[in-house]
Amino acid sequence: MSAKPGKIFIDNLWFNNPVLIQVLGICSTLAVTNNVRNTLVMTVGVSLATAFSSWTLSLMKDLIPRKVRMIVQVLVISFYVILIDILLRAYLPDASRQLGPYVGLIITNCIIMGRAEAFAAANKPLISFWDGLTSGIGYMAVLVAIALVRELLGFGSVLGFRVMPEGFVPWTIMITAPSAFFLVAMVMWLARNLQARREAAAKAAKAAKAAPKPAAGPSPAKA
């Protein structure tokens, strides 16, 4: 379990991405992905909440009796989410208004609990913080990509600035819920295909007793 920070980063961002591979935490954030700015605010909130609660729970892991572990986890998470909510209300009042109940829903985001259970329960505080933060960044990368597509095609803008030419007809479906599901599926498909190809290439390379570097480009060996 004593993984290196760099490897944790790559894992959380790509090989074990919380959204694409673990399919966690879609609940609270997908709803705001028709707007890049709101998505950024939400995912930064999720990353910070994950990082700090992983850190806290890792510090507390020997103090919590097993029976009440879950409720303690939820309470720690809600503490950080309340802080985030108060900060948002103070410094970004209109983003906070648009996000509405979704800020509070960070509490039940499965990623936070998942990292607390899977990583922080068995690791040192600092590395748990890092693991939580990078999980959040992996999550952010996917959701911001989805938000970019949805805002660009749905409103013709990025971050509120108009990008599309004058005659562009907005795609209404991109503003509504179904497009988010389709886009998640497409990103998932892309990522899994790329990973499968890389794995196949690595296997072929190993079989050919060539350099067993898992990070080789797409199929350098003649499989």
Next chain:
Amino acid sequence: MDFEFFTMNPIALFFASIFTSNILMSNFLGMCSFISVSKDYKSSFGLGLAVTVVMTITAAVSWVVLYYILVPLGLEYLSFIVFIIVIAAVVQILEMVIDRASPALYLSLGIFLPLITVNCAILGAILFMQIRRYGFIESTVFAAGSGLGWWLAIMLLAAIRGRIENNPVPAGLKGAGITMITIGFMAMGFIGFSGMIAVQ
């Protein structure tokens, strides 16, 4: 105090929360357990039932706690923590009551109850109730409708997934990917209901 006990037609709200603004299809709440449990028809039924029951009870209890304890004391900023505690407590009590009253029901429902504490849909319904400033009757009706809507959606998805289980899906889309696409089509179907009734 700016809350009333009764402010909007509860019947319209009930149907709106099931169909036009289905908590899962239009607000994406409760996705995690939705995707993982919908593999199996029977578990979907149990989880849907549990969500509906817990959601209705917790919304009613949370409303009372919010407007009779937190608001008068000026502790509204603690609402997230209090809601979570209410949910956990209701789940715990319900588990004990069902265990005592009907062991058969406990067998089918019991395993889902702990899962529900972290189900986004429950907390989501409560937060919507708080932000939209629903009255007591409305909150309960809204929560019951949202629960039923969630139940309906998971049953539909479980049925569809049962049918497409053996279909030749591209390798990269197997499992979560194709499920997401299915949910997307279902969401489009649910959008067809919009315009029938409007909730804010």
